[in-house]
Amino acid sequence: MKLLQEQLDILEVLEENHQVTPKSIAEQLQLDEEDVSKHIKQLEQEGIIVSYPTLIDWSKIEGKEAIVAMVDVKVTPKRGVGFDEVAERIYRYPEVKSLYLMSGTYDLSVSVEGKSMKDIALFISEKLSTIESVVSTTTHFMLKKYKHDGVIMEGDKDDDRRMVITP
Amino acid sequence: MSKDYHKYLSTKAIELQPSGIRKFFDLAASMEGVISLGVGEPDFVTPWNIRDRSIAALSDGYTSYTANAGLLELREEISAYLKRRFNVFYQPENEVIVTVGASQALDLTFRTLLNPGDEVLIIEPAFVAYASLVSMAGGVPISIATYAENGFKVTPELMEAAITERTKAILLCSPNNPTGTCLNKEELAALAEVVEEHDLIVVSDEIYAELTYDQEFTSFASLPRMFERTITINGFSKGFAMTGWRLGFVAAPKEITSVMLKIYQHTTMCAPHMLQLGAIEALRDSTEQVEKMQKSYWRRRNLLVQSLNRIGLECHMPGGAFYVFPSIKKTGLTSEEFAENLLKEEKVAVVPGSAFGASGEGYIRCSYATSIEQLQEAVVRMERFLGRYVKK
Structure with missing residues (x-):
């Protein structure tokens, strides 16, 4: 368009x-x-502006810290619908924060959010890996978020260091 | 008992005019919560790739002198950049000198050009240092006043009226600090005719060239027959957000640069090595970021000009730089009083027009190199201020 x-x-x-x-x-x-x-x-x-979310750093709020895992998922695509059907089955879970179809050694990159590692382990073993076309999963826990969607989380260090008035 | 140092000091240095901005700087710097529209530099920090290159250069030990004129590699990039962007070609080997800021390039230029008593035409309102640079080099600065009615543009008629037998050069600055005025190709060509007729040299300060809006920037040296009589001054400060690096350059026919280089050898040696390497990176790979910054200034200019006109501070739409130069005449205050009262009462810092020469009286310079939110808040405060000073 x-x-x-x-x-x-x-x-x-x-x-x-x-x-x-x-x-x-x-x-x-x-x-x-x-x-x-x-x-x-x-x-x-026209769906070009999709939504207007606000970027919040929950990790700064006591009791609101979340654990995020990036899960590499290998799947068997289905005739006729390819990856779309299994992708939809996965992204409908509210625990899933993002999902991308990837090139390379695995197919879907899924980010999963939970309150604890146990939460996430449970989601992966009970929900994600039980979907029949899912062949395997590899889970990476996220340790720290430095930059998200182009925004530096810890605040930009490039403060205004100019003098108040210059020629 | 304090010693009288007068007898030790040069009369010329003592008689130099201090910058009219200084006083406001001291006042503004002592206050909290000031919104400053008084800053003459970008609000962007230098793009990261440029910074990263100089960090690496420092780690790798690039701490020696370079050739006086600067690294040949950098001069080649400058030459290619001027050709690509402004269609002027300078030989990198002998027609480009990398300087410590465009200010030094100007200083070098006047020391190279002027004999005692030579006159240099300066278009007013003008950058605070121009007249002093000419005086220090032994020349005589001659002001040509321009007016808001004509968008602060210099015309061939105004120029003719100021030319005498002693006139050697004219200093042009387009886009202009403090008015933001930008001369188009036809306007420059009309000045070129006068330049040729009177056999003058043109010193073209093009430091704001990258910040030109609504029209193509024209480099004076690109005009027919003007290359041979133009000294082009430019640098990295404004377009690339590198003010604190102090990196500029001067480009001119080799008969001029070869004489300049002798002065430069004795005064400066060369610009800092590791910073020159960052400048190479700037010219090779920053086009997208420069365009992004330019667009951001353009948006803020539109907002500020519209807002100022709405609250009654009339101003023309400036074609470049990041300054708006509105009239404050309806308040009945001098520009210094206006700036001082505005700062004290509403904590908004602007620069009084009188700091840029007598013809700047009745105006203030507002820089829009600050965030949209700050600009909007400044306008609210200025409107409140005007409510108290302008009679209905």
Whole structure:
């Protein structure tokens, strides 16, 4: 699908911060406020803007720390539906935070979130590996999240170190 | 008892005008919660690949001198960059000198050009250091005032009126600090005719070239017959967000650079080796990041110009750099009073236009090299401030 330059510009602004108002977007991009709202609505309807989540570092909150595992899953694709059917069976579980089809030595990369290692072990042994087309799983526990979706978790160290007034 | 040092010091140095910005810096730096629209440098930190290259260079022991004019590899990259971006070709072997910031390139230029009493035309409002650089080199700075009605553009007529028998050069800065004004190709070509007629040299400060919006940037040396009489000054500070690296360059016909190089040998030796290596990286692999920063400034310019005009601080749409230069005449305050009161009452720092020469009086310089949120908050504060000073 081809977009107009102004639609691309709007997406760029929203990707940085989705809380920007249509008025501010219009001022920044020299567009009409109503047109901006119209474009946003259209981009939402067409599924280009999928959702507006907020990135939260739960690991900083006592009692809210989560354990995440990246699971490499090998599967036998099914005639007619390929990987899509098994992928859907897996991603419908709320424990699954992301799922990608990969090239290479395994097929699906699944990230699973739980409250404890036991939770995750249980999910993998009871739910994931019992799906009939799943051939094998390899589990890697995540130790620390440094960067997520382009955002540095520990805050950017590139603070403003400029003097207040310079020529 | 304090000693009288006057007799030990040079009269010329004593008589130099201090930068008009200093006073506000001291005041603003002592306050908390200040939103600064007074910063003349990018709010981006240098792109990581450039920083990483210089870190590696330092680890690998690149701590020696380089050739006076800079690493040949860097000069080759500069030459290729100027050709690629602005369609001007300088021989990397003998027409490019890497300097410690564009400021040093300017200093070097005037020391190379001027005999005592030679006049240099400076378009006002102008960068704070221009006149002093000319004076220190023994020249006489001659101001050409420009006006908001004409978008602060210098015209052939204004130029003609300032030319005398002693005029040797004209210093152009487009896009301009502090007005943001950018001259297009036709406007520059019209000036070129006057330059040719009076046999002048053009010193073209193109440090903001990468930050040109709405139109193509024109490098003065790319105009017909202008290469031979142009000294091009540029650098990494603004476009590549590398102000603190102090890396610039000067490019000119070899008959000029060869004389410059003698002065440079004796004053500086060369720019720092490990930083020059970072600059090579900047020219090879930063196009995308430079464009991203440029677009970000463009968005903020649009927002700020629209907001300032809405609250009654009239300004033209600047074609480049990251400055807006609105009129504050309706407040009845001088630009210094305006800046001082605004800082004290609303904690917004701007630079009074008078710091950029007499023709800057009645204006303030607002830099939009700060976050959108800060810009919006600054506008709210300025609107409140205006409410108290502008009679309905």
